[in-house]
Amino acid sequence: MRADILCQLIAKQIPAEHFQIRGLEVVFTDPEESNKPFYAPNESPYNTAENRKIVKSVIDNYDSLAEAFLIEHPEYKEV
Amino acid sequence: MNPIDNRFSLVGDIFNIKPVINAAVNKLDLFAKSSGVAPTTDHPIGVNIPDGNGVTFRIRNASYLSGTSQFILNDANAYWGAVSGADNYKIHIYEIYDANGGIVHALSRYSGFYNVPTTTTVDDDDYFLLENGSSYTRAATDFCICVGWFWANYNTANTPDWTILNTANLKPGLKYDPPSNYGYDKLMAVSIVSASDIPATSVVNVVVKQSRWYNIWGKVNGRCGISPTTLLGYIKTGSATYGSATQQDSAEWDTAGNGMQNNVPLFAHVFLTAGETIHLGAYVSGAGSDRIVYAGNTRLKFKAAN
Numbered sequence: 204m205r206a207d208i209l210c211q212l213i214a215k216q217i218p219a220e221h222f223q224i225r226g227l228e229v230v231f232t233d234p235e236e237s238n239k240p241f242y243a244p245n246e247s248p249y250n251t252a253e254n255r256k257i258v259k260s261v262i263d264n265y266d267s268l269a270e271a272f273l274i275e276h277p278e279y280k281e282v
Numbered sequence: 283m284n285p286i287d288n289r290f291s292l293v294g295d296i297f298n299i300k301p302v303i304n305a306a307v308n309k310l311d312l313f314a315k316s317s318g319v320a321p322t323t324d325h326p327i328g329v330n331i332p333d334g335n336g337v338t339f340r341i342r343n344a345s346y347l348s349g350t351s352q353f354i355l356n357d358a359n360a361y362w363g364a365v366s367g368a369d370n371y372k373i374h375i376y377e378i379y380d381a382n383g384g385i386v387h388a389l390s391r392y393s394g395f396y397n398v399p400t401t402t403t404v405d406d407d408d409y410f411l412l413e414n415g416s417s418y419t420r421a422a423t424d425f426c427i428c429v430g431w432f433w434a435n436y437n438t439a440n441t442p443d444w445t446i447l448n449t450a451n452l453k454p455g456l457k458y459d460p461p462s463n464y465g466y467d468k469l470m471a472v473s474i475v476s477a478s479d480i481p482a483t484s485v486v487n488v489v490v491k492q493s494r495w496y497n498i499w500g501k502v503n504g505r506c507g508i509s510p511t512t513l514l515g516y517i518k519t520g521s522a523t524y525g526s527a528t529q530q531d532s533a534e535w536d537t538a539g540n541g542m543q544n545n546v547p548l549f550a551h552v553f554l555t556a557g558e559t560i561h562l563g564a565y566v567s568g569a570g571s572d573r574i575v576y577a578g579n580t581r582l583k584f585k586a587a588n
Contacts, residue, residue: 236483
């Protein structure tokens with residue numbers, strides 16, 4: 204699973220600024236992250252049941268979605 | 283003048299201490315040089331220990347708080363964040379003067395501590411490993427002084443995992459209060475990939491454990507799929523909150539090339555108080571596709587500047 208492709212696939216359904224891929228994990232962004240200690244827990248308002256369901260669906264169907272994405276975006280084959 | 287006073291009348295900062303590698307290669311004994319065994323009344327050890335008002339010469343002539351004068355580097359303990367493999371670690375020997383007037387032996391990864399860190403987490407960078415058997419309770423108000431070092435290798439493929447080295451140039455040594463060697467490299471743990479601009483974020487952070495001047499180097503590595511791309515790096519210090527920390531350096535790279543990956547280098551020289559945080563910050567913007575900060579090449583390095 205490629206993080207860049209996964210990111211683009213999720214961004215089709217969730218606003219791109221509402222999440223990031225950090226390593227192997229999809230992390231919903233916390234707008235206050237820089238305004239609290241680095242060790243404070245993530246309290247993203249975008250970490251909703253609906254968004255988690257979207258992420259799970261994309262990951263579960265990654266292979267077929269990625270295949271279609273690469274046909275649509277051949278430039279990603281070169282990365 | 284009693285015999286003890288007479289014995290110490292001509293000594294320096296460290297007296298009669300001899301680190302000896304045990305037959306078991308993960309153990310180091312701290313013996314009296316004159317006897318070749320743990321200190322006794324006839325063969326005491328001594329050290330000048332600061333107490334906030336200069337230094338006072340302290341002696342130990344018996345076991346204290348059940349300490350055996352022996353250090354044991356136990357299996358499956360990555361003390362001080364040691365990474366299993368070929369790297370050798372310089373480990374420092376400390377003498378602690380506790381509130382009840384006794385000397386406790388301890389180890390730490392770094393020189394330059396003068397008060398006892400209280401952490402009991404073995405992989406913390408300021409962890410003090412006490413002599414085996416000691417019932418001493420770490421107290422930040424207790425004073426200590428570094429008196430020597432030895433080198434050791436941590437490799438979980440070996441038995442035991444820790445091997446104290448005794449090669450020609452890596453033998454145990456004694457030196458009173460050597461300059462601090464505190465500081466290390468810290469890599470960004472995982473890459474960040476985003477389909478929108480990555481706002482300025484603390485991507486690597488360290489809480490320093492010694493109050494002193496530091497040299498700080500940073501490198502942020504990133505890219506964006508569609509230009510124009512801006513990659514920014516920051517060194518900020520002070521608050522644990524990135525947005526409140528004080529900016530010490532910044533660097534910027536701009537490109538019109540799609541998908542180009544580059545580094546921005548950073549440097550700062552700053553005094554930090556123990557407990558303050560160093561942040562490496564990163565920001566990536568672009569016109570489209572993925573913005574990425576790469577873990578493999580994004581790192582923070584800090585070193586005591588003494």
